[in-house]
Amino acid sequence: MISERLKSVILRELRLADVSIEASTLASEVPGWDSLKHVALLAAVEREFGVRFKTLEVMRLQNVGELDALVRKKLAAAQV
């Protein structure tokens, strides 16, 4: 399960009403989430959660679940 907050920022950035987004969802399965939009979308996620992704972290992401896990990891690290 990905966080509702992550899902809502994705939907907002892609201007979608409601589309199923699960942990296993790939960017290529989501309308509007193309390679051109990808960086803007990740920037929106960064803003929403107040985190910063590194280049290599971004490269390794395979699906929405991994993005969710990365956000959680960043948030946990920030709390320490």
Added chain:
Amino acid sequence: MAETLWQRWQAVAERDLEREAVVHLRAGEPALRISRGQLLRDAERVAAQLAGYGVQPGDVCALIVRHQPGFYALYAGVVALGAVPAVLAFPNPRLHPDKFVRGLAGMAQRSGLHFVLTERELAARIAPLVSGDASSVRAVLFPLEWSEPASLPSVSSVTAVRQHAMSAAGEGADAPCVLQHSSGTTGLQKAVVLSHRAVLAHVERYAEAIALSAHDKVVSWLPLYHDMGLIAAFHLPLATGTPLVQLDPFEWIRAPVLLLEALASERATLAWLPNFAYNFMADRIHDDDVAGLDLSSLRMLINCSEPVRAASHRKFLERFASLGVSPRAMSVAYAMAETTFAVTQTLPGERARELRVSRRALERGEVVLDAGADTRACVSCGRPIRDCEVRVMDEAGEPLPEGRVGELWIRSRSLFDGYQNDPERTATALCDGFYKSGDLGFIWQAEVFVIGRKKDLIIVAGKNLSPEDIEDACAAVPGVLAGRVVAFGLDDEASGTESVCVIAESETRDPTAAAALRLAIIKAAMAIDVTVHRVELAVPRWLVKSSSGKLSRQENRARLLAGELGAARARAEEELRPA
């Protein structure tokens, strides 16, 4: 004496076998440096192996592989053998597998592909192509899996292959050396045939136009299935012995800072970019990622392959001038696959000139310099390169003087030999030795300015899309009235490129059903790897036809922008309301 590509590459290598030919980059990995000597040795090995599988001089080999170090020797190996490489895009996960195979089958039929050289991952998808009766494809091979000469198929020696290639009838400067697929995603791909002579002559003239020297180094993330990537950022470096730093397009689009990092670390001097990339990098790179980068080695950043916007240049400079990017590096070229690549180029060491002209006068087809509010900043594409001529023509095919807007016709020494297996389309595209570009522009003080398009082609982020492909995909969506769809590009100032808009007629009035239909249309376009940014549903018979009897994209686009669609919808709702 006229040469072939392979002969040129050998001559270049012999000057210094150890010099870098290609620097292959991957994020997070050390740079892989391939010398000229290594590249040619590997290419000869690949050529021998290909010959063992029956590839002969003149055979067209489609290359469908991702960014990897083996690509360069594979491409060079095909060339070494005298066969003809055609680089095609590796299918994006969005592209529906059936659409990919259908597109490839169509291409095989029209272009006459003989071999598909690809990765194992695509084997199952491509296999049916070979078995089809009508297919020209003789085999699908996985050359990146071939390791050392030990696994060579039955080929006596590399030398024999080379001799075979050299003596083959097709071998010569006028034989085709590359097939370049221009526009279209699926259905209407046009394959441009270029000879060794055209490519080498072009590279020589273009190198002059950019004052290429032994101090230059090219950096590129451009895909090699695109003319800008293949000719400017691949053939030009190889044929002139200029080192090439090659990034992965898929990595760059996810982390645009990679280009700037490569530029700085390799001290590169030249790069070509489509206009959107200027906005993309200015908007999407974090400050702390570029802190300390020195970009002052950059001599020319050449904007090409989609309409050039003055605002994009300004934005890029504002963002990166502090890292050493000089305004004088802001260059522009006008290019197309049909002329091998460049038609014009701005002067090295000079910032591309901007003209402020009256919009109103432009609409009348006249260029009037104006400093007022209703003006458009037009960026110069520079002057024609040597042995290239540009004429501005009116509707009747008569030349127009400077300062008048018309279609740009081009005559070039490096003009293509025609579209492969398509004499009709070739005949339509050419007139009296000129290529009718379909682009609209003007000449001002001998410099060419491109301001729009006569044809309906959509260019998104440097990628050419045919509206027909998008319309076919959307027309198949249940709820869309048969044949009543148009697709066109809309200017997107913020991203510095075009976005795709679709207008479809439908009987649907219920808001929930309409939202579902819009989403279905977006998904249908996704299946051909096209992102539709805006879908408008129109009432039946809203779309108008042009004089040719087909739905007019340009006219319907103008009506949408004038707000006519909203008015028609309001009227329809009015009719529905009970009295």
